[in-house]
Amino acid sequence: MARKNRNPVGKNVDPEAQKKKTRTLTLKSSDGQEFSISESAAVLSIAIENMVEDDCAGGVIPLPLVDGGTLARVITYLNKHAEDGASDEEKRKFDEEFVSGMEMGVLFDVVLAANYLDIRGLLREVRRRIADRMKNKSVEWVRKTFHIESDFTPEEEEQMKKEFAWAWEGVDSDVDD
Amino acid sequence: MGSDQEVLPDDMVFDILTRLSSLETLDTCKSVCNRWEEIIYETSFMPLYCRRSRKLSGFFIQDMQEHKYFSMFAAMDDHQDGSTKSDDVCIASFPDDMKILASCNHGILCCVRRRGKNYRYYVCKPTTQQWQSLPNPKLRYKTVSVAVMVLGSNPFRYKIVRLSRRGVEKPMQEYYTYRCEIFDSKDWRWREVQGIPVLYTELIIDTISTNNAVYWLTDGKKRNRLP
Numbered sequence: 001m002a003r004k005n006r007n008p009v010g011k012n013v014d015p016e017a018q019k020k021k022t023r024t025l026t027l028k029s030s031d032g033q034e035f036s037i038s039e040s041a042a043v044l045s046i047a048i049e050n051m052v053e054d055d056c057a058g059g060v061i062p063l064p065l066v067d068g069g070t071l072a073r074v075i076t077y078l079n080k081h082a083e084d085g086a087s088d089e090e091k092r093k094f095d096e097e098f099v100s101g102m103e104m105g106v107l108f109d110v111v112l113a114a115n116y117l118d119i120r121g122l123l124r125e126v127r128r129r130i131a132d133r134m135k136n137k138s139v140e141w142v143r144k145t146f147h148i149e150s151d152f153t154p155e156e157e158e159q160m161k162k163e164f165a166w167a168w169e170g171v172d173s174d175v176d177d
Numbered sequence: 178m179g180s181d182q183e184v185l186p187d188d189m190v191f192d193i194l195t196r197l198s199s200l201e202t203l204d205t206c207k208s209v210c211n212r213w214e215e216i217i218y219e220t221s222f223m224p225l226y227c228r229r230s231r232k233l234s235g236f237f238i239q240d241m242q243e244h245k246y247f248s249m250f251a252a253m254d255d256h257q258d259g260s261t262k263s264d265d266v267c268i269a270s271f272p273d274d275m276k277i278l279a280s281c282n283h284g285i286l287c288c289v290r291r292r293g294k295n296y297r298y299y300v301c302k303p304t305t306q307q308w309q310s311l312p313n314p315k316l317r318y319k320t321v322s323v324a325v326m327v328l329g330s331n332p333f334r335y336k337i338v339r340l341s342r343r344g345v346e347k348p349m350q351e352y353y354t355y356r357c358e359i360f361d362s363k364d365w366r367w368r369e370v371q372g373i374p375v376l377y378t379e380l381i382i383d384t385i386s387t388n389n390a391v392y393w394l395t396d397g398k399k400r401n402r403l404p
Contacts (some may be wrong), residue, residue, distance in 0.1 A: 105183075108183050108185065109183070111185070111189065112183065112185070112189075115186075115189065127189070127192050127193050127196055128196050130193050131193050131194070131196035131197050131198070132196075132198070134193075134197060134202055134205075134206070135197070135198060135199060135202055136201075136202070137202070137205065138205070139205050139208045139209060142205060142206060142209050143209055143210070146184070146185065146190075146209070147183065147184050148184070148209055148210050148213075149210070150209070150210055151210050151211050151212075152208075152210070152211065157208075160207070160208040161208075164204040164205070164207060164208055165328075166201055166204065166327070166328065166329055166330070167201045167202070167203075167204035167205040167207075167208065168205075168208075169329070171205070
């Protein structure tokens with residue numbers, strides 16, 4: 001028996017999506033800088049989407065945990081991912097280049113912002129990049145970069161050097177990147 | 178944000194560490210601080226780490242059935258996404274007559290196979306099904322305990338330590354000590370090492386090899402030697 005398809009998945013344009021594209025929101029960083037962004041790009045952040053849905057956006061959305069420099073980077077990312085006609089391949093290439101030039105400190109800022117704004121794709125990309133950068137690095141480098149003080153006793157430290165000898169040898173010299 | 182002294186929250190550190198590509202880096206991170214060490218030893222860490230890095234983690238179980246050794250691998254990770262199946266990675270073609278003598282946490286095994294009256298030593302990397310036969314140690318001494326350890330991955334280097342004893346029971350055997358041989362993959366030969374004063378009477382119960390040391394549990398005292 002032929003089933004009648006009552007809801008064909010057509011290419012008809014969703015008027016709501018169109019509206020989002022033309023509507024702009026203003027995001028305000030912790031240091032008072034304001035950025036305009038289309039709603040369709042902004043709602044790739046689940047946190048912003050929730051604010052818009054709850055209608056507490058009211059023109060300007062304050063983001064007191066994100067500074068201007070970081071917010072500008074995040075917006076670049078959101079705009080690219082909301083772009084019409086950008087293929088997955090293009091987006092992947094963009095992601096790669098987007099994070100490749102960033103210093104570790106910047107990556108930390110971006111990952112915290114992505115976490116706060118709940119932008120899954122960006123979060124994953126930056127975390128992966130941070131992990132990649134840790135390859136072949138010394139314990140001291142990791143501590144310095146992540147702002148961690150060792151809380152091991154000197155004896156424990158010695159023990160670690162023996163137990164994980166292969167991790168302590170042959171690491172890159174500590175250069176900041 | 179924007180501060181230079183930002184410390185990442187634990188859940189984020191957890192996620193980042195599960196994305197590390199090499200076990201060396203993971204060991205580096207265990208040495209960073211107590212908190213990080215705890216994070217890595219959390220029970221949910223290794224399954225996720227293995228899935229993301231496509232690494233295998235688990236145990237070898239060896240049993241004897243009808244006078245033949247029988248080995249299987251029990252994986253710690255569940256691989257729900259079906260990306261790799263632990264059983265078909267390795268043990269499918271693990272030979273029945275191969276006895277696992279020693280293993281280490283880098284996934285390298287030392288095995289021996291008996292063909293008639295002949296024994297042959299092998300080193301094996303089960304995940305890639307690579308086998309390499311080794312020169313035999315002094316087989317007229319009876320194997321008591323074997324340990325294998327990996328010293329580096331690039332270049333790949335390992336050592337095998339074997340304790341053995343003379344087959345014949347002799348009077349006054351409490352004055353005899355075990356014979357110790359070490360095989361170094363760099364020299365590709367066994368070399369006898371003097372001066373491991375473990376007496377026959379100090380019963381050896383078990384062997385544990387961590388990255389750079391082998392521990393033998395003896396009666397009452399724990400001994401440790403770095404070859």
